[in-house]
Amino acid sequence: MPLFEITVITRSLSKVDLVKALTRAGSTLLDNGAIIEKVESLGHRDLPFKRIAKQTNESVYTSNYFLFHSHLSFDAKKHVLSTLRHDLDTVHVDAIDVTKTTSEVKKCNLEEIMKPPAERESVKSLRENQKMGHFTRQMIYKRTEKEWKSIPKSYPIAPPRP
Known part of the structure; x- marks a missing residue:
């Protein structure tokens, strides 16, 4: 199973609701056979452009960013992403295959x-x-x-x- 970096961007939530949203995301991953290596919080920051909240149709300008490093099959990835994208507390969800993004070290040609x-x-x-x-x-x-x-x-x- 390849290693994926799953980005979850949530609405601005209280701590209790944020914990509930993250446990829902984590349990969704685990229910679909993922192995979670690490969960990172990138903090509360401004979005690059305005998003719309699903339930209230309000504009969202700031949000919480989280990264889930997890091993997941390709079939399960599609199901997990569709489930997390339909969650009302998430604004954006995406997955990147980390194994393909590693690049070769380039030689220095300063001379x-x-x-x-x-x-x-x-x-x-x-x-x-x-x-x-x-x-x-x-x-x-x-x-x-x-x-x-x-x-x-x-x-x-x-x-x-x-």
């Missing part, structure tokens, strides 16, 4: 970046593989044609008359 642009390998490859569009070629042709016409041409000088 390459500190070189002047003319000496960098990336700039050299850009210059070598540079493609020129039709419009650019046409502008270059017109410019060279204009310069060619602006050069005074020398005419043959007639031989002197006797």
